[in-house]
Amino acid sequence: MDDSRILELGVRIGRNTAKVNDYLATNNLPQPSFDVDGPSQFPIPHDESEISAARQAVLHDCLELRALMLGPREYLTSFQHNELVGQQVITRFKLAEAVPIGGEVTFTELAAISGLHEVHLRKILRLAIAQHIFCEPRPGVVAHSAVSRLIAENKVLADWLRYSTDDLWHAAYHMGDAMARYPGSEEPGETGFALSNKTNKDMFRFFAEKPERSLRFAAAMRFFTQRPGLEPERVIDGYPWDKIGIDGLGTVVDVGGSHGRVSIELARRFSSLNFVVQDLDEQVIRDAERQRPGELADRVSYMVHDFFTEQPIKGADVYFFRAILHNWSDTYATKILRALIPALKRGAKIVLNEPVVPEPDKVLPENALRIRANDLVMLELFNGGDREMADFERLFARAHSGFRFQGGSRVPGSNLWILEAEWMGE
Incomplete structure (x- = not known):
């Protein structure tokens, strides 16, 4: 008899679900639930790699099993074009905040509070309720689920x-x-x-x-x-920052660094490094200066800078870009790199913290949808996109022959890679 893929998936789902359930029970962790007092996120610590992997396997296998059970025709017609309507209306009209935590409100009362027509409101919310956002304990009455409560409490x-x-x-x-x-x-x-x-x-x-x-x-x-995999610690642990500069003294320019979250954490860890955080938005820079820890004021500074214009900080040891280049097409990413050149001393490093897309035959099935969807977001917003390793090599070569791209690696547990290029001069 031929092997049954659906049976294999079912067995694997059962085995991994049992593993996750045993972990929750052994560690006295709450069971996942959409009840209003249920946990706001799945109660497994992210550093529990084995159990996290079992959970991810369940999620992936359930999607594949569902697709196989539907078959190609039903699978294609199962995509709902209006799945986000409920979230849009709930957040735009602040409906989650209008429902008391632990209390109830009628559709009529909620319509009066929000200014929405009751019939339209009821249709939208009943779609959301089918997605576990809110619940309807009795006909015509709305109360919170764990999901809607999270929207109300987490701005x-x-x-x-x-x-x-x-x-x-x-x-x-x-x-x-x-x-x-x-x-x-x-x-x-x-x-x-x-x-x-x-x-x-x-x-x-x-x-x-x-x-x-x-x-x-x-x-x-x-x-x-704030998502797991984007913590500053991943950057700190993924590059030899202690080797920067001469006699342990060095300067890092955090280009497009917003509030300088990564630079602040690096400054706390490496007392011999100075940081200049640059951002185009003057308001962001002013906010960042007000929020900067006082003990770091002499080593973390801020300045307004457009990274398409000539880099004003000359002779720094590292020019650091975190998730910047994927926002831009090759045409504009090249301009960003070229704008550095007048400031670069020989041996200066360009350090990128960027997504790297595996080659097509190296993309794991469980990661494919996330990788392709993230890439497409950059195209929709900027005509940019995530790049493969070879794309980064070509990008630096296109920017100038004085750049020597040295590749990079993904820090364990991180969604981003650390990539490096060195300026070798004219």
């Missing part, structure tokens, strides 16, 4: 959901239009995002003129960077 998460539904979703919708209108474009103002907002500006400059959206985007990015 940066709510900002992330609003950004996802009011910005990313619209940009994705217009991606096909952008491809038709601007075939092969590398311009950041010729994107799905630009079309969705009727602008010819890149997202950053567009948001700079929209203070409310800019603040929401900044909050969304704070939430995004």
Whole structure:
């Protein structure tokens, strides 16, 4: 008899689910639940690699089993175009905050509070309830689930959901239009995002003129960077920072570093290093200066700088870019690297903390959807994208023959790689 893939998946799902369940029981951890008092995230520490791997295997295998059980025809028609409508309306009209934690509210009362039509509100929320966002303990009555409670209590998460539904979703919708209108474009103002907002500006400059959206985007990015795998410790442990400079003294320029979260943690660990954090947004720089720990004021400084213009800090030992180049097409990433050249001394290092896409035959099936989706977001927003290792080598070669790309490696537990190039001079 031929091997049964669906049976194999079912057995594996059962085995790994039992492993996860045993761990929860042994460690007296709460069972996952959507009840209002259920845990807000899955209760397994991220450093428990074996159990985390079992959990990830269950998630991946369940998706594959579902697809196989549906078959190609039903699988194609199972995608719902309006799955994000509930999240969009809930965050845009602050519906989660309008429902009391531990209490109840009727659809009629919630409509009066929000100003929405009751019939429309009820249809939207019942879709959300089917997705475990809110619950309906009795007909016509709304109460929180663990999911909606999290939206109500975690503002940066709510900002992330609003950004996802009011910005990313619209940009994705217009991606096909952008491809038709601007075939092969590398311009950041010729994107799905630009079309969705009727602008010819890149997202950053567009948001700079929209203070409310800019603040929401900044909050969304704070939430995004709090994800496991993006902790500053991964950068600290992934590069020999203690070898920088002469006699243990060195300068690092954190280009496009926003509030300088990574530089602050590096400065705490390596007392011989000085850091200059640069960002285009003057408000970000002022906020960062106010929030800078007092004990680091003499070693972490901030300045407004557009990284497409000539680098003003001359002779630094390292120019550090964290998740910057994937925002930009090769045309603009090349400009960013070339803008460094007048400031570079021989031996200066360009250190990147970036996603690296495996070659197609090296992408693990369980990671493929995440990798391809993240890459596409950069295209929708900026005409940028995540790169393979060979792409980075070509990028530095295109920028100038004086760059020697030295490759890199992924830090264990991190979603990003550490890549390095050295300036060898003219």
